[in-house]
Amino acid sequence: MITVCCYQSKIGRINISEDNEGICGVSTCTAKDCSHSSQSKLKDETFRQLAEYLQGKRKSFNVKLSLKGTEFQKSVWEQLLNIPYGETRSYGEIAALIGNAKASRAVGMACNRNPVMIIVPCHRIIGKKGCLTGYAPGIDLKEKLLDMEMELKSNR
Secondary structure, three states: OOEEEEEEEOOEEEEEEEEOOEEEEEEEOOOOOOOEOOOOHHHHHHHHHHHHHHOOOOOOOOOOEOOOOOHHHHHHHHHHHOOOOOOOEEHHHHHHHOOOOOOHHHHHHHHHOOOEOOOOOHHHEEOOOOOOOOOOOOHHHHHHHHHHHHHHHHHO
16 A cells, blocks of 8 residues: 655655555655645654755765565666766666666657666656756756755765
8 A cells, every 4th residue: 555645845745655664755846736644753854864964964864665666667776776876877777787778769658667766866867968857747857956065065
């Protein structure tokens, strides 16, 4: 069973979803999409860590995830989890890391299907020539997150 709770964050409303195995979803939402199921310790902790990240106080997350997807998607998401704070990789680089250098478009689709935004940092994936491309919650948010990470990384 999946339960969802809506939290108000620095970037707007965020739905955090949990199943019996862990956090299975983090996404932005509108007021009408905002779910108000009961809170839980895990969802509250996830939100606390997201809030710290958005305040520039956290660079990594340590909540239990329950990622559902194809084996290919899971392999992409695993690589995304290895991208250090304040760094980026291209779709092609991720494709090469999973052993299929020609799968950059498929990597892009796996990023688009990422159920746990920010924690699984698909915002750190950029186009081959360094351009910002595709981000389900919007390119503006992607740019904001990357700018924040780059600025904080260079200040420390």
